Amino acid sequence: MAHVVPTDAPEGAPPPDQGRRRGLAGYALLTPGSLWLALFFVVPTVSLVATSLYDPTGSLELGYKMTGYVQNYPDAISAYWPQIQRSLTYALIATVACIVLGYPLAYAIAFKAGRFKTVLLVAVIAPFFTSFLVRTLAWQYLLGDNEFVVTFLRWLPFTGADLQLINTPFAVVAGLTYNFLPFFVLPLYASLEKIDHRLLEAAGDLYASPFRGFLKVTLPLSMPGLVAGTLLTFIPAAGDYINDELLGSPKTRMVGNEIQGLFYAGDYPTASALSVAMMVTIVVLVAIYVWRAGTDELV
Amino acid sequence: MKTTADWIGRHLVLMIGMLVLLYMLVPVIVVVLMSFNQPAGRNTYTLDGFTLDNWTNLCEPYQLCSSVRLSLEIGFLATLLATLLGTLMAFAMVRHRFRGRAAANVFIFLPMATPEIVLGSSLLALFVNTGFAGKLGFWTIFVAHVMFCLSFVVVTVKARLAGMDPRLEQAAADLYANEWQTFWRVSFPLVFPGILAAALLSFSLSFDDFIITNLNAGQQVTFPMFVWGANTKGIPMQINVIGTLMFVIALLVVVVGEVGSRRRGRALI
Numbered sequence: 413m414a415h416v417v418p419t420d421a422p423e424g425a426p427p428p429d430q431g432r433r434r435g436l437a438g439y440a441l442l443t444p445g446s447l448w449l450a451l452f453f454v455v456p457t458v459s460l461v462a463t464s465l466y467d468p469t470g471s472l473e474l475g476y477k478m479t480g481y482v483q484n485y486p487d488a489i490s491a492y493w494p495q496i497q498r499s500l501t502y503a504l505i506a507t508v509a510c511i512v513l514g515y516p517l518a519y520a521i522a523f524k525a526g527r528f529k530t531v532l533l534v535a536v537i538a539p540f541f542t543s544f545l546v547r548t549l550a551w552q553y554l555l556g557d558n559e560f561v562v563t564f565l566r567w568l569p570f571t572g573a574d575l576q577l578i579n580t581p582f583a584v585v586a587g588l589t590y591n592f593l594p595f596f597v598l599p600l601y602a603s604l605e606k607i608d609h610r611l612l613e614a615a616g617d618l619y620a621s622p623f624r625g626f627l628k629v630t631l632p633l634s635m636p637g638l639v640a641g642t643l644l645t646f647i648p649a650a651g652d653y654i655n656d657e658l659l660g661s662p663k664t665r666m667v668g669n670e671i672q673g674l675f676y677a678g679d680y681p682t683a684s685a686l687s688v689a690m691m692v693t694i695v696v697l698v699a700i701y702v703w704r705a706g707t708d709e710l711v
Numbered sequence: 712m713k714t715t716a717d718w719i720g721r722h723l724v725l726m727i728g729m730l731v732l733l734y735m736l737v738p739v740i741v742v743v744l745m746s747f748n749q750p751a752g753r754n755t756y757t758l759d760g761f762t763l764d765n766w767t768n769l770c771e772p773y774q775l776c777s778s779v780r781l782s783l784e785i786g787f788l789a790t791l792l793a794t795l796l797g798t799l800m801a802f803a804m805v806r807h808r809f810r811g812r813a814a815a816n817v818f819i820f821l822p823m824a825t826p827e828i829v830l831g832s833s834l835l836a837l838f839v840n841t842g843f844a845g846k847l848g849f850w851t852i853f854v855a856h857v858m859f860c861l862s863f864v865v866v867t868v869k870a871r872l873a874g875m876d877p878r879l880e881q882a883a884a885d886l887y888a889n890e891w892q893t894f895w896r897v898s899f900p901l902v903f904p905g906i907l908a909a910a911l912l913s914f915s916l917s918f919d920d921f922i923i924t925n926l927n928a929g930q931q932v933t934f935p936m937f938v939w940g941a942n943t944k945g946i947p948m949q950i951n952v953i954g955t956l957m958f959v960i961a962l963l964v965v966v967v968g969e970v971g972s973r974r975r976g977r978a979l980i
Binding site: 432435436437438440442444446448449453455456459462513514520521523524532534535536537538539540541542543545546547548549550551553554602622643644647648651652653654657658668675680684691695 | 732839840858925
């Protein structure tokens with residue numbers, strides 16, 4: 413039962429597919445989890461699409477009628493167009509901010525931290541364990557009108573004395589950036605960590621400046637992590653409404669707030685239509701992005 | 712000139728990185744400070760005096776402790792099932808060849824790529840359409856949490872398994888270990904840190920979830936839902952104690968895991 417190791421296999425790394433067994437055992441291991449996902453992810457999605465086509469005059473008490481009422485979609489989208497636009501814009505800005513802040517951090521941990529690597533990684537993950545909502549409330553306090561951040565900024569000569577942070581789009585985007593930053597940093601770090609330093613040395617030997625070496629070697633090799641990180645940031649940020657509710661104002665409402673509100677008000681068809689519309693928008697955007705970025709293996 | 716540029720290149724990134732890290736830690740510092748805060752007025756969120764009251768009267772705010780207990784129970788049960796199912800799936804994906812593996816990969820990734828509000832509203836739509844609208848509560852939350860934790864478990868365990876040399880398992884087989892012995896003596900101990908990390912991640916995702924839970928909880932109140940409700944009524948300082956405790960416990964688990972795995976010569980993360 414001895415296996416012959418192909419000689420062209422890279423040292424240390426097992427060749428692909430070696431040790432993979434054929435047969436039915438794979439299906440057996442996959443079945444319980446897949447059933448759960450089918451029952452509580454796929455069936456609900458079908459149910460959501462069905463609900464989005466119910467007659468809008470129905471209610472929880474009277475019941476709903478399936479009339480294939482497609483008009484729910486244009487109605488919901490035109491009624492909540494500003495919120496849809498706002499959600500996508502905020503999520504996009506937060507994602508860009510995550511790249512600007514998160515790339516140096518992931519890079520510093522992967523390449524510059526030396527023996528403090530583990531400590532810094534723990535410092536990135538640790539805030540994640542203190543409840544999302546409690547941390548966002550801490551931001552509410554930090555950005556508050558009479559707290560030191562605003563007081564200090566108002567004191568500066570180039571900012572107005574009536575400067576306000578809380579209840580502004582800035583606060584919402586800052587909260588989104590903060591809350592999803594770990595989701596960007598971790599996959600990117602995993603990607604950077606795998607890079608062979610000898611490639612950078614080779615670039616240096618071929619007279620590439622450190623910056624050119626970064627552009628031509630490090631950046632392309634970190635693309636899978638960058639793509640995964642931006643997706644893990646953009647998607648939840650577009651659907652989030654916690655940051656908006658705690659740090660924003662009625663003028664900054666996002667689509668998540670509206671979907672939640674419509675469900676609470678019992679307008680299930682409109683809420684479902686809005687939810688499906690949002691899912692489709694995000695799937696299309698993500699597909700275009702992944703296709704443009706040219707990364708095959710995401711996970 | 713080159714040395715100056717070098718110096719900046721070498722240290723600027725590190726300094727920016729540390730500033731970003733500070734940005735990530737500031738709210739946690741505020742949470743810890745607030746847990747010792749004695750606010751001037753009742754339920755106002757301003758730093759005023761030092762007190763241990765919030766720690767000693769932890770359960771004083773109505774429903775705070777019962778909400779934490781509910782979140783712990785659901786987090787524990789959901790993690791148990793999600794970790795079990797997810798680990799099996801990860802083994803299937805990495806160690807077995809079968810038709811439709813690529814499709815299974817996408818299928819497992821999909822729940823992670825769906826916004827929470829969509830996951831939550833789909834489940835609610837299902838429960839309403841199947842007549843479960845009046846029965847929303849513990850079990851509907853549990854079902855939802857297992858569903859969204861599952862994908863994260865699979866991805867985490869898969870990463871660990873993929874980095875593990877299958878030749879170790881073949882060596883065991885060559886030495887006449889049967890499948891069962893190979894699994895328990897070789898595979899499982901090697902993957903265990905990955906499973907532990909996955910369980911930790913799953914628990915924190917479950918404990919922290921608000922958006923999906925809020926849509927499917929009925930009359931039940933989990934900790935995040937308690938905090939959400941408190942925001943409109945005035946925030947009791949005790950929630951910061953819970954936040955601090957979670958932070959400290961997570962830190963302890965990571966440190967113990969790290970020390971333990973270092974002794975055995977491998978890292979948890």
